[in-house]
Amino acid sequence: MKLLFPACSIAALMAISSCKDSSAPADAKAPDTLTAAQQRLPQNALKGLTTSEGLETTIMATEPFFRNPTNIDVDDRGRIWVTEAYNYRPAINGNPTNALGDRIMICEDSDGDGRIDTSKVFYQSPDLNAPLGICVLGNRVIVSQSPYVWSLYDDNGDDKADRREILFQGIGGEQHDHGVHAFTFGPDGKLYFNFGNEGVTLKDKNGKPVKDQDGDVIGPAKYRQGMVFRCNPDGSEVEVLGHNFRNPFEVAVDSYGNLWQSDNDDDGNRGTRINYVMWYGNYGYTDEMNGAGWSASRTHMEDSIPLKHWHLNDPGSVPNLLQTGAGSPTGIVLYEGKALPEKFRNRMIHCDAGPNVVRSYEVTKVGAGYKATINNILKGEQDKWFRPADVCVAPDGSLIVADWYDPGVGGHQAGDQTRGRIYRVATPGAAYKIPAEDYTTPEGALKALENPNLATRYKAWTALVGMGAKAVPVLEKSWASNDDAAFKARAFQVLLKVNTAGADKYIKEALISKNPELRI
Template sequence: MNHYSKRCLITVKIVILLLPVVLFLKACTSASSKQVQNSNFSIDTVIPENQKHLAENALRGLLVVPGLKVQTMATEPVLINPTNIDVDEHGRVWVTEAYNYRFQINNNKPRPEGDRILILEDKDGDGRLETSKVFYQGPEVNAPLGISVLGNRVLVSQSPYVWAFYDDNGDDKADRKEILFQGIGGEQHDHGMHAFTFGPDGKLYFNFGNEGKTLRDKNNKVVLDQDGDEIGPEKYREGMIFRCDPDGSNVECLGNNFRNNYEVAVDSYGGIWQSDNDDDGNRGVRINYVMEYGNYGFKDEMTGAGWQAKRTNLEDSIPLRHWHLNDPGVVPNLLQTGAGSPTGMVIYEGSLLPMPFQNQMIHSDPGPNVVRSYPVKKDGAGYTA
C-alpha cells in the first residue's frame, strides 16, 4: 500500500478479544492463502466440553500462515476475561479485565473490589509474560473496553467514563485518576466507549458504538464539536468517531452513523480506518476508510429508520441495504466481509511480519475466528480492497 510509510513504525496497539481467556499474539492471512496447522493436534480432534476452555488447549486447531509461530504469552489465572491490551515503550503488556461483565449470564459472583488493570512483563526473554502487577483495581472500574498507555498517563475506556490514571512516582501503581470524558452510554455493553489511539499529529482518536449517544467533559458539560454544536443525537446518529487534543479539548466528530465501530486505527499519514459490526446475522460486517465528517449509513439520516424500513431505491441485498448505501450522501464502504463480530484492527507498518502483511491493515474478527489482512490499493480519491 504505497500511501503508508515504508519506515519501520513500531506498532504498539494490538486488540484481540479472547473468549477462552488466553492472551497471545497471532497472525493469519487471506482466505485464499495456504494455511498450516500450528500444533501437532488435529483440527478434527474432539475435545471434551469440560476441557475446551483450558489454557493448555487454547492453540488446538489453530491455523497459521507458514513462517509464523504462535504461542501463549499469558493465561488464567494470571488474567481473567481480557478485553483490550496496549504495549508500552518497555515492551510490557497492559491489560484491562472485565471479570464483572454481565456476570449473571454465567452465574458468576461479581468481584466487589472491581475489575483490574494489569501490567504483564517478560523479563527473561522467553516470550512468556511471567511477571504480573496490578496497576489499579477499584469498584468504579466496571468491564472496561479499552486501554491506551501514554507515558505515565493511562487512558481507560469504560462507559460512562473515560478515566485518565497517572503514575506520578514510577512505581507501576496509579497515584491519581481524573475524568477525561463522562456521560457516555453503554455501561456493561460492548457498544459503548472503545479504546483511544495516539495519532501521528499528536491528537487522540477514539470512538463509541451506538449505545454511546453523547459525550460530556470532566465538568459534566456536553462537549461541543468543531462547529460549536453539542455532540449528541440532535445532530449525530448512532456510533461516532472522534479526534481531540491530549487534554480532551478541541473535540471533532469525524464521522457518525456506525453501529458498533470498534477501536480506530490511524496510519502514519493520518489515514483513519475501522471496522463495524452489522445487526447480528445480516452478513454485513464492513471495513471503512473514514472520510472525515461523513455519514456512514447505519440508520436513515433523515428519519432514523433501520434497514428493514421500506423506502425507494432499495439496495438489492440485505448486506448492502443494511448500510443504506443507495441513500444520498452515505460514504461507501471500503469492504464488506460477511458475517462476523470484528473487535479492532491495526495498520502494520513494520517489517518483521512477512511481506503480505507489511503496510496493510490486520483485522481481528472473533465471529469466524480469524485474524486477516485485507490488501488495500489507492483508487481515485479513495481506496479499494
C-alpha cells in the first residue's frame, strides 16, 4: 500500500505548472527514464500525460488533500468537491478500511494561483463507503451511494453538513460500480440521474416503491437493466427516460434538454458506447422481449460482437451514437463555455479510465439522427495509472479532471488506496479567475445563468424563479434577442416557470424558431 505524499514536498508539487512547461531543467528525466516509483510521484504527474494542441494541463492538487477520488463537482466559487473511496469493495479485494468511513472533501484555491492550498472535510460517516456521485446545489449536496441517495445540507454556511435526508433508497448495487450515479441539474430546473444494471428499482424517502410517469412501479416488471431518470428537486414526479443500459456512469444534459451518456460493455468485448438518449427508448443491452443476453442466438443477428452486444438489429433498439471500443467509461459533461478553443465548444467531454483518456465528441446531425467523431483532450500516453474518473466545467470555463490514479480501473479492485490527482485543462496561461456573480438582481442572475458551470446556473435559476414577475422583462429580452441559442434556451425554460400565463406564447414562438434545437 502506498504512503501519503509527505507534506514537506507540497512546495515542490506546487511549482508544477504544465505538461508543456519549457522551464524544466535540462537534465530532467523523460517519462521513459523514470523508475516506477519516480513515475508515481506527484511532481512527475504531468510527464506521462499528453494534452491536445491549444490547451494546457496543470496540476491543481494531489494527495494528501484527498485520496481515491470517484466523482467531483465544482461550485460557483470554483471550489472542488470530491467524493473519496478508500473503503472501496473491501469484501472482494481485502484492502484495509477506515472505520470512520469515507469522506466528502472541499478543496479550494484561496489565493487564485490555480493550485489547491486548502482542503476540509464536509462530511464523513461510517456508512459513507465508496460513493459514486456528488452534485452541489447551493447549500444542498446530493450524494449517490447505493442503496441511498442522500441530500446533505449546510444550514449555517460553515462548510460542514448539518443534516442528512434520504432522497431515494432501496437501490441495488451497494458496494458495486453498477449502482446509482451522480445527479445533474437540467435547464428545466429538474434533476437528471442514472443507475447501472444493479440498481433495479427506486424507493422514496419513506421506503415506498417509486412510480414512473405512467403510474407504474419502477422495476423489472416494466424496465430492463440500467436506467436514466428525471425528477423534481424534491424527488417527486420521477420519469424513466430510457432503459436497458448496462452501466451508464453519468448523464449530461445540454441547454436544449438533450441527454447524452456513455455505457460500459461486458468487459472485454470492445463494445463501450456513447448514446443520445431518445426519451423512453430501449437501448438493447438485453433482448427487450425475453431478457436474453447479447450472445443468445436470434434472427438477423449482427455480424460482430460489439454490434451484437447491443441488439442493434432488433426492432425498437435505439441506435448507438458511437462505439468506442474497449474501455471503462466514467464521467461526462456538456461543454457550453467559450474559454476553450472552438473545436471543444458545445461538445461532450468524457472520461474513459480504461484507455487512460479524456475525450471530446463532435456531434453532427445526419438525417433524423446523429454521428460523432473523437478528439482527445488529455491522454496518459506514458502513464497507465492515469484513470480519469470525472470531469466538470469550472465557473471560468476551464475543465477540472479527477484522476482515480491506480494500476486498474476499479471493477471491485483497488491497487492503490491513497493517491489521487485533480488537473485543470485550459488555454495556455489562463488564470483560474472565478467571476463574482450577483444573484440579487434580474440582470445579475441572468448573467449567472449564462455561466458554463452548472452550480452557478442552479443558483441563477433559483434566484430568477424566486424573483417571479420581476425577472420576466430581462428573460423576455434574452429570449427574443440573445445571439447565443443556448442562452436563449435557458431563458425560455425559466420563463415557462415564472410566467405561466405567457407560456403558450413562448412555446408558439419556439415552434416557429429558425433554430431546430429551439423548436424541439
